[in-house]
Amino acid sequence: MNLLIDLPDITNFLSLRSSSSTSSGLPDPAITSALQFSVVVPTLNEADNIDPLLTRLSALDLPAGSFEVIFVDDGSSDGTPEKVRAWEGHHSRLRVRLLERREKPDLTRSILAGVALARGDVIVVMDADLSHPPERLPALVAPVLNRSHDVAVGSRYVPGGSTVGWPLHRQWLSRIGGWLARPLCDVNDATSGFFSFRRELSSAIAERARGYKILLELLMAGQGKLRVVEVPICFHDRTRGTSKLSFFHQWTYLQRLMTLAGGTVSVGTASRFAAVGLIGVAVDALLFQWLMSSGAGLALAHIMSFFAAAAMNYSLNSKWSFRRHHEGYLRWDQFGRFLTVGVFALLMRGGVLALLVYGLHVPSFLAIFPAIAATAAINYFGSAFYVFPDKRNPPSLDVRWRVASFGIVMFAVLLRLVYLGVAQLIPDEAYYWNYAQHMDLSFFDHPPMVAWLIWLGTSIFGNNEFGVRIGAFVCGLVTMGYLYALARNLYDKSTGIRAVLLLAVLPFGFVTATLMTPDAPLMAAWAATLYYMERALVADQRWAWLGMGLAFGLGLLSKYTLGLLGLAALVFVMIDPAARRWLRRPHPYLAASLALLLFSPVVIWNMQHDWASILFQSERATGIGNKFSLQWLFLHILLVLTPTGLIAAVLALLPARDRDPSHYANRRRLFVIIFTGMPLAVFFALSLFGAPKFHWTAPAWLALLPTIAWMMVQASDLRSIAVRLRAAWKPTIGVCLFFYAFAMHYVVLGIPGIPYAGFTEHYFWREATHEIEQIAKKVQRETGQKPIVVGMSKWSVATSLSFYDDKAEPMDIRGRNMFGQNASMYNFWYPSEPATSRPIILVGMKPWQLEHDIEGNDNITPVLVQPGTVQEVAIERDGKPLRRVYYRIAQGYLGSREN
Template structure:
């Protein structure tokens, strides 16, 4: 009885046939339990004759195909002719280890799995004899498929599967990776196992792999993922794109020649091109989708992709003009080229998706995750060095100019990261923010692993999508504040604590200690996660066993060792930082602010995210229909999420009953519940109407968030014609403001004959911003308002109060009232010598009003009264 069939496609493999069959029949497998089916694609080297010689003696069959050689078609032809229900696919070139044949088919014979793959890229597997470029091409192909297939080697040519799954392969399938076709056609419905194999390069004959095969693989991968991607659509799209580009460039050059401004020129020219593109793409490029008339839903999607491409290209254009110093006439070409792929992929997957191959809901969300996360990363990279620093970032850059073990109002991690990144990239915006970008990648990695441990791979993809688009995630990955390393450490701590407390992996306690130590070096808020862990240990009986083991206490010791620089600094400075963090709010008057806390959370999560978090945290683990965990240990996992989110939230809730919380404080506490929100995106059982509405609204929320981020960055860097900058009159445009302050200082310098002292009338924000944008020239003597005896945070340590001086004092503020605001009871004007009237200068850029800067000049400073 034939138990399994081996299908071997061939094309000019005559030198390998005898060796292959001799090895197969030498195995410790009865020869009557399997058959070998050769499918030959018109070989001209005698391969069929070699096979026929063996047919006289053994259970061997030959199928000769005519027409264009195609590996997928050959394997399907062999499968149709097979006498068994278990099919093994292997190459004829002796690269696959025949001795692993038994390990490949036994799991299927015992009905344990549906597909068993000989994997080169799991522990125990490997590749020998391949040149570097072949190895890298194979790796890249596997990496491209991994977001869509739950295997490590989706491009393997040595695998076994149940014959029934061959019927699920699309009739349009072609190329040389039929395993990919089977895996993606049966997404989520296969029991899959990978076994390690050692792949060896062929000893005889020539490889049939070519560049066209690589393009075919890429095209099939995107088609199976739901995109309208083919040589025909790509070619037609390219023709349409070229026509649109000609119109785009001509309009742009004409408007630039008339000095209309960079933003207006590129927006107007893009709109002309996009109208041409939509009309021709809808009626010609993607005609296989039977789209020959205007559809409003489709048109709105097209506008969304077009707007995102426009806003992204504005960043590329600004990068080329302002950073690379290209002329606008030249910069428009790389800007168009950089956004063409975004347009094509967005159009192929979102506007005109493949109507003939409609992937599952889980697959569509994976595809969306790849696209959205990729776009967010690209958006950050382009605008990272273009958007000016906000005052907070400039202040932490000042930390890095005065490196220390810790600082008065924050631990030192933010300073250490800025010091390292600016040492590599320079003292510019990109150098300051590089650390935040890296921290966001760390959050994505740990969040993916955390969600996969709690749920599955599809949920993990949706979780990182949500983090990328929610305001709390996008902002922490762009702005270099203590929240960036805090988010990375918080997510790492959650991952390792879940492994240690829920999965009971004792080795994970090492990661817990490192994550907590680094997190406390980032921001003391991470201590709330430690409190939550203590509550979970006390409640959960399994986790309670950790208290009797040494690993927990070693993790605490390790965290304290890493945190020791802060302890040393505080010991040297009378515990100033701890006192400041613990007493600064208690000293304020009581203010009930729970409503503000809720509003801030809604902004950080979006209204839909807030509702989804409430739904996820209030689900019941006891009922099968309500349980948000479809796996064993669901109750413990849900308890872990509820405590890790709920305990820090309760602390902030209690705090907000008597004081005003900061806008961003609760951001990291929602990382714990993101996987549950992601899982509920596709939940179908036990979903009421309200939850179903939340599910449907997520798609619109994601699109709106992306548009808001891209629009804001474009608005800040290039502007948007017709929209003034009223929203940013105080806290932005410090580069232009510094230039104006330098002019004021030069005027005072000429009048007085001495170097004036510029005083930023805030604790640290004004002085820090002026410092950063003046540091290249360094011609200003800049101080904080602590010059007048008021609080200046770290400026009180760096620049103590000024002694009396006859040097002119220039006060600089964001508002007129700021020029008189110092600590209660002090009269600022009595400290100044001949203070003048409050004045202002209006700051312009290319004729656009940006903001005002307020200032007052005094002849000198009498000193702070006793």
């Protein structure tokens, strides 16, 4: 919790409060009876700052003798001790004491030594260089003195806080240090050196504190149970003396941060791991080069060389690098964790290799080294935190979940990013890329947002897979951000982190953030709309209506499905008395007007095209196939949530008697149930009359993810199934991540011994397009005319051929609407095709597509001139079969029979 505290007048409070304890051996109990807190100031060559600091401290409007200042000197050579002694015992208002340490300078040890000497119940730590304003001392100490909080942090990074005089690189280093600590503690400025705390808390960190950021040690020792408040301060860079911050201090901080997170991280461990890694690099690279020169494919060579190097690395690391954390004999559970980390590292490095070799055209003998480096990073952190974790001082369950969530989310995000530009487009993505080639206010089967994002991405990165998909990747990050904020508001920060974890690993979250379809911006807009709706309807924040209008309008530009949230909001307002009063205020109506304004391009396009898109979506909403399909709805939910996620979703929607019974908790629960239940109820009703697509329910689960994430660690829920469910999440997360990494490696590089089959009729269009190009060139040479290539599917074939077509010598590609069959947007792009004597090449994924329509009618052959037979071409890569494509050649086109 961040609170703005400014209590300049605590004089009366301090003067009335008596000391609750005294230290043994105090020279004068009468004096300490009025002592309220102790200020510990570590020093090292700060002689020029002693007088200004003590002068400003003595000028504070605090009762005389209410606090003491303890200087702990670490061997200064500039006369700092003498400066302190000049004040010691010679000031009536200020108690000054000096402790000179003879050990090796160590900031943490100095502070702990000062704490041990202190007489006050409350300890304040501050620097001697005047970077911490002494005038903020009363505000900083008050929350701990009045026992409302256990720790108060002088923060630069809350409203009212600032940093003055630091160069940009120092500010960035400080920010990065704070961000790195955020997964472990709920403090914006965890690297602050100006804070107060209850003295007894120091006993929990005395034996394990290291480094120079003792505040982090204090917060971690509290295991998340401390009441912490951040008090804004203005941090000023020192004007006298020199800074003691060095690279060593920064490395020590990072090392200690990872140790507190549960990892076995140290200079010794890292250096031994690096030495073993160098040997592994040699084995890996040499074997890889030998296999490649022997004719092995890229996939086989890198997999074989990896496992050879990994086996050797495990043996050396377990017995040497992490010897303190190894039992001295083979432990199968530990070896299993090693294999798990190794497989994930292998599948990630396959993407790095593919990116370098296929995407950037780096020679394989050079590309293997960056790939090995990526593998080493995953192996090291996996070994430090998972294979050989620190079991002597394990962090709390909450911290372990935070750290695991951070690592897993980072892996999932990097996995998507690495494979983003090397995995070929699926036909759906190619179709939406064609949207961007025919930019318009809207389109027949979807609103325009997907086209706008693809246009922006390809304008920056070119017409390639990365340019097409980067919009989906960014939308995935936006979805994560809004989901985290929503879950934090509904529950707490830890729940927010776990909610992001679930979004990153469950199929409905991972897939939509990987493929550039309308679902990618829909998910981002859905999450944003939920966040602003919660802020407006539950938290009663007026400003949130503006965000709601923007998010809702952008969501409608992504997919009409977002309109279901409007229905849910209306139901919530009708049921919840506190939210109902918004109906009498202008904010909701202004938000709706803003959303309608943003949606206006779709309205204009529909007006220009006889409401074609609205009518199409209305018919589609009544069901596809006009049959009872409720069983398919449940199967689809099972696919997008996994069995574990489905059971968790059911439990999250059920009432629980042991949950928080407060008024806010009831409204929160109502919000979650309505904004999940209303969209699901609509899909349930539609499935009674038609077959919904498997991904339609995906965004509906965003509202429920925070509750599912909250249940993952709650011990208060006494149902045995909930306890078992918590144990099931770990294998579920592992299996999901493995499936994604395996699938990406499979479609990009292949897996030795596993042939391509089944789904590949919709994939490998790059290679298929090359074969069709050769056929088209041959026909052109034989006839002297450029042929018309017709994709004989609704849009998959034509759009995929268009994307992978040689842009220097493009083919003339049309849709099957040329023969009176529905081809979606091709009906608008190429509404008619006159009779022609140019050759026609029909291309399809199945033979029957070149002769009949979906109902079996032969409306194709009669309009072709001298149509040939259906022919088959086998598509291969490196001599390995990928898929088959079918084509049929005619010598001309007679035109539509309707003409």
